[in-house]
Amino acid sequence: MSKKYVLQAQVRELQGKGASRRLRHEGLVPAVVYGAGQEAQSITLRHNELIRNLLDEAFYSQIITVDFGDRKESVILRDLQRHPAKPVVMHADLQRIKDDEEINVHVALHFINADVSKGVKEQGATMSHNLTEVEVSCLPKFLPEFIEVDLIAIEKGQILHMSDLKLPEGVTLTELALGEDHDQPVAACH
Numbered sequence: 001m002s003k004k005y006v007l008q009a010q011v012r013e014l015q016g017k018g019a020s021r022r023l024r025h026e027g028l029v030p031a032v033v034y035g036a037g038q039e040a041q042s043i044t045l046r047h048n049e050l051i052r053n054l055l056d057e058a059f060y061s062q063i064i065t066v067d068f069g070d071r072k073e074s075v076i077l078r079d080l081q082r083h084p085a086k087p088v089v090m091h092a093d094l095q096r097i098k099d100d101e102e103i104n105v106h107v108a109l110h111f112i113n114a115d116v117s118k119g120v121k122e123q124g125a126t127m128s129h130n131l132t133e134v135e136v137s138c139l140p141k142f143l144p145e146f147i148e149v150d151l152i153a154i155e156k157g158q159i160l161h162m163s164d165l166k167l168p169e170g171v172t173l174t175e176l177a178l179g180e181d182h183d184q185p186v187a188a189c190h
Contacts, residue, residue, distance in 0.1 A: 005064040012042040036096035058145045113152035119189035125156040135174045142170030160187045
């Protein structure tokens with residue numbers, strides 16, 4: 001984890017469509033924090049602060065600190081509801097995390113050396129990416145910002161599968177835990 005994400009939040013008392021609409025007019029986003037064996041709590045977040053963080057790819061899969069002023073909670077972003085026509089976040093779901101419990105998170109794949117791989121450079125093939133993210137399971141301290149996929153050794157006709165990915169310490173792919181027949185292709189050289 002290279003960057004720390006912090007969102008300022010306030011506890012929200014009023015519920016319902018009308019109250020949420022008034023919050024959005026004030027530049028706030030209604031949200032809910034749940035999980036870790038605690039009651040769900042309705043909160044409000046600043047829209048501009050949330051939008052600025054959403055521009056960063058890692059924000060979707062990293063640990064976020066929600067600052068209530070008197071206390072802080074560690075969460076991950078689970079869901080966003082966006083307006084269908086405007087660049088507006090309508091609602092956010094945040095899940096609390098515990099340091100000693102594994103979490104499942106979708107992490108982005110970063111492909112490197114595709115243009116200089118043996119299949120592309122020497123054999124005239126093209127590289128296609130079948131996946132852009134994978135779901136990982138790990139303790140929060142091992143959560144990677146992204147998983148790097150090095151394509152330098154891929155030759156024409158080869159397929160790189162999920163089982164071929166080099167994962168950081170303490171990280172497993174949830175799809176592979178389901179069995180060998182769930183070993184999906186990540187990239188192909190053809």
